[in-house]
Amino acid sequence: MNPDLDRAEILLDLHRPADAERLARDCLAGQPDSAEALNLLGRALNDQGRHREAEGAIRAALALEPDEGDHVLQLASTLSQLGQQVAAVTLAQRLLTLRPHEWSSHYIHAQALLSGRRPRRRSAYDAAQRARDLAPWNPETHNLLGVCAADLGRQDEAEACYHEALRLDPEYVFAMNNLAALDLDRGRFGRAGAGLTAAAQRAPQDDVVRLNLDIVVVTWAQRLSLADLALGVLAAALLAIGAPWVVRAAVGTAYLAGLLGLLATFRRQLPRGLSLGPRLLGRLPWSARRVVVLASLCTLALVILFFAPVGVAAATGVATLTLLQLVGALVLAGWLLSLPYLLARQGRASWQWHRTHGRWAARRRRGKTVRFR
Amino acid sequence: MTPQDDAPHAAGDDALIASLRSAVDARPADVALLVHLAELLVAAGRGAEAIPHLATALTHDPGSRAARSLMARALAPQEPTAPNDESVDWAALTEDLADVVPPMFVDGSLDGADGPYSPDVEQVGVRLSDVGGLREVKARLEASFLAPMRNPDLRELYKKSLRGGLMLYGPPGCGKTFVAKAVAGELGAAFLHVSLADVLDMYIGQSERNVQQLFRTAREAAPCVLFLDELDAIGQKRSQMRYSGTRSAVNQLLTELDGVGSDNEGVYLLAATNHPWDVDSALRRPGRIDRTLLVLPPDHEARVAILRTHLRDRPVERIDLAALAKRTDGYSGADLKHLCESAAEIALLDSARTGQVRLVTMRDFESALKDVRPSIGPWLETARNVAIYGNATGEYDELARYLRKRGRS
Numbered sequence: 001m002n003p004d005l006d007r008a009e010i011l012l013d014l015h016r017p018a019d020a021e022r023l024a025r026d027c028l029a030g031q032p033d034s035a036e037a038l039n040l041l042g043r044a045l046n047d048q049g050r051h052r053e054a055e056g057a058i059r060a061a062l063a064l065e066p067d068e069g070d071h072v073l074q075l076a077s078t079l080s081q082l083g084q085q086v087a088a089v090t091l092a093q094r095l096l097t098l099r100p101h102e103w104s105s106h107y108i109h110a111q112a113l114l115s116g117r118r119p120r121r122r123s124a125y126d127a128a129q130r131a132r133d134l135a136p137w138n139p140e141t142h143n144l145l146g147v148c149a150a151d152l153g154r155q156d157e158a159e160a161c162y163h164e165a166l167r168l169d170p171e172y173v174f175a176m177n178n179l180a181a182l183d184l185d186r187g188r189f190g191r192a193g194a195g196l197t198a199a200a201q202r203a204p205q206d207d208v209v210r211l212n213l214d215i216v217v218v219t220w221a222q223r224l225s226l227a228d229l230a231l232g233v234l235a236a237a238l239l240a241i242g243a244p245w246v247v248r249a250a251v252g253t254a255y256l257a258g259l260l261g262l263l264a265t266f267r268r269q270l271p272r273g274l275s276l277g278p279r280l281l282g283r284l285p286w287s288a289r290r291v292v293v294l295a296s297l298c299t300l301a302l303v304i305l306f307f308a309p310v311g312v313a314a315a316t317g318v319a320t321l322t323l324l325q326l327v328g329a330l331v332l333a334g335w336l337l338s339l340p341y342l343l344a345r346q347g348r349a350s351w352q353w354h355r356t357h358g359r360w361a362a363r364r365r366r367g368k369t370v371r372f373r
Numbered sequence: 374m375t376p377q378d379d380a381p382h383a384a385g386d387d388a389l390i391a392s393l394r395s396a397v398d399a400r401p402a403d404v405a406l407l408v409h410l411a412e413l414l415v416a417a418g419r420g421a422e423a424i425p426h427l428a429t430a431l432t433h434d435p436g437s438r439a440a441r442s443l444m445a446r447a448l449a450p451q452e453p454t455a456p457n458d459e460s461v462d463w464a465a466l467t468e469d470l471a472d473v474v475p476p477m478f479v480d481g482s483l484d485g486a487d488g489p490y491s492p493d494v495e496q497v498g499v500r501l502s503d504v505g506g507l508r509e510v511k512a513r514l515e516a517s518f519l520a521p522m523r524n525p526d527l528r529e530l531y532k533k534s535l536r537g538g539l540m541l542y543g544p545p546g547c548g549k550t551f552v553a554k555a556v557a558g559e560l561g562a563a564f565l566h567v568s569l570a571d572v573l574d575m576y577i578g579q580s581e582r583n584v585q586q587l588f589r590t591a592r593e594a595a596p597c598v599l600f601l602d603e604l605d606a607i608g609q610k611r612s613q614m615r616y617s618g619t620r621s622a623v624n625q626l627l628t629e630l631d632g633v634g635s636d637n638e639g640v641y642l643l644a645a646t647n648h649p650w651d652v653d654s655a656l657r658r659p660g661r662i663d664r665t666l667l668v669l670p671p672d673h674e675a676r677v678a679i680l681r682t683h684l685r686d687r688p689v690e691r692i693d694l695a696a697l698a699k700r701t702d703g704y705s706g707a708d709l710k711h712l713c714e715s716a717a718e719i720a721l722l723d724s725a726r727t728g729q730v731r732l733v734t735m736r737d738f739e740s741a742l743k744d745v746r747p748s749i750g751p752w753l754e755t756a757r758n759v760a761i762y763g764n765a766t767g768e769y770d771e772l773a774r775y776l777r778k779r780g781r782s
Contacts, residue, residue: 007574010573013609014605014606014609015651016606197762201762201763204759204763205755205759209762210762213762271761271765272765272767273760273762273763273764274762283761
């Protein structure tokens with residue numbers, strides 16, 4: 001093997017894909033027909049998220065060596081990343097004919113089946129199971145099987161798969177994230193936050209983990225808003241029946257104590273460097289920021305309803321109600337205005353949303369956390 | 374033929390070369406004459422002298438095959454002349470001196486062609502006082518590393534162990550290597566620098582043996598500062614590695630750091646990385662590379678010193694270093710060097726265009742500043758995520774403070 005390609009291979013292993021790309025390109029300048037260098041270039045580009053360019057390089061490698069399983073595998077994986085399900089599945093099936101007994105062929109097949117807008121979950125689950133049976137020692141196969149099981153609604157099985165992946169590799173960030181995402185979807189709020197914090201500690205650069213942590217924050221804010229609304233009704237009732245200030249203040253004190261206790265618990269579950277102050281808002285995506293701001297305003301209004309004199313409290317109650325009506329009307333108008341667009345793009349809407357508004361918005365819209373496959 | 378027989382022949386060649394030189398001086402554009410002279414020089418083993426003549430010949434006749442082939446020979450590395458005296462029994466001599474001169478390599482081989490990695494030890498002349506600014510870094514270096522090294526009595530009194538090394542981390546191009554060299558200078562120790570390129574070659578070869586050899590060289594050169602540059606390349610988290618070769622190199626590094634089977638007395642371990650969060654946590658346990666020092670972009674004083682250094686040998690006029698330093702807050706040392714080069718380039722191109730040589734002025738720096746921006750932005754983005762999400766144990770508190778100060782967290 002060319003020593004430069006050896007070096008590039010090590011650089012890929014050291015998570016320096018840009019340096020590996022440079023070496024691969026140097027090799028290709030001298031040997032433009034080197035399928036090995038093209039394959040390596042493709043992998044280096046994939047590692048940098050440049051899947052379109054990677055596709056070109058790996059296709060060129062495959063044209064030079066049409067029966068080389070590595071090229072077929074890489075191209076199938078790249079096309080899965082690009083969401084080209086049909087082409088990825090076709091290549092994965094070809095890989096299965098070339099290497100039927102290798103776990104990686106079934107693994108790539110499962111990934112290909114899960115890619116695109118209409119994942120074939122049942123078939124993907126079967127393929128992931130075959131990969132797991134061939135490589136039970138590999139945490140990646142358990143993780144993928146967990147993702148497939150979760151997609152089929154088999155949450156207990158998914159949880160067992162993630163636990164097994166973490167037993168095999170306790171530092172495996174993908175399984176940590178996926179387990180926490182599952183916990184969040186099941187309403188296990190504390191465990192999800194702690195799991196994601198552990199994953200973020202190990203992979204602070206990973207945007208998927210950070211994204212899921214943002215989702216934890218927003219889900220928490222949503223629940224707080226709902227609790228605020230329920231307590232707002234109680235405060236309004238107390239004001240309506242003319243309950244003495246002491247009674248309102250007592251209920252308010254209990255509310256504040258509970259809120260502070262919950263905040264303290266919540267804070268402990270978040271990464272140490274993540275503040276709950278105004279800086280947090282700056283870090284969140286705009287769509288998430290609105291939820292947090294609304295929850296904060298509701299909390300402030302509630303405190304005024306409980307502790308302020310009757311006149312001020314009543315005025316605040318009316319103002320809050322008006323504000324909420326206005327927000328509700330704006331949201332409704334937004335939905336109605338975007339309805340023709342969504343209908344025209346039926347079927348493609350979620351993908352477009354995904355592309356234009358970022359992964360967070362798309363996942364939140366579908367009520368899902370992001371999982372690693 | 375014996376060397377004695379060669380002597381008159383060489384003297385004849387020298388005379389011929391001298392007369393040809395005179396002829397070339399008289400007719401400097403005569404390609405045939407130039408090639409003939411070069412041929413004689415190359416044959417006499419004086420290839421370096423032949424190169425300018427061949428360059429002149431090729432200027433006049435770029436297609437000359439004879440000149441090209443001679444140039445290739447002249448540029449080729451010269452083979453050392455083998456001793457011709459067959460009466461010397463080299464094998465016996467080597468055997469006799471085996472106790473006095475250690476073998477070149479561990480396996481006793483003398484030929485380094487396919488031997489293990491052989492690092493070079495250098496003596497450095499820089500001291501910490503040569504590092505401009507960075508007062509805080511120097512103070513912390515003194516307190517955490519140099520003071521215990523320099524005071525053996527106090528060390529003994531407080532039972533302070535010398536085990537363990539220091540990891541310098543920070544954005545790229547901010548002088549970590551220079552600080553490491555200065556530490557070696559302060560300790561009066563030799564300096565053994567292992568870079569990423571060496572590490573990659575280690576992995577391609579027999580990585581474990583090469584890591585072993587590296588530490589052996591450092592122990593032999595003791596007192597020696599062993600500087601592992603780009604530590605994340607050699608000490609990457611093993612859980613992130615796909616190949617067993619890289620894992621075994623980290624394992625061997627751990628063994629060597631622990632001094633298993635050998636004493637690391639006199640070997641001071643320094644490491645540098647831009648990405649300390651990618652370094653295997655096993656390497657950072659007590660007794661290994663257990664101390665860290667954040668080397669930040671140069672402060673105002675350091676920037677003045679760096680700019681002064683890079684402008685020292687350049688024709689400059691009325692450069693306001695303080696003003697420049699003020700405008701380059703957040704620039705790394707490498708960025709400042711680039712800035713000086715860009716300004717000089719602007720003046721050079723202008724001189725070439727006008728035909729009038731002029732000095733580098735502040736206006737050139739004004740123009741250069743529009744193009745040369747601080748390069749540490751991406752590093753700061755990464756560091757910000759680490760300070761927020763990956764600082765559970767507080768090891769990056771100093772970094773978090775710096776980022777807050779810069780309004781990045």
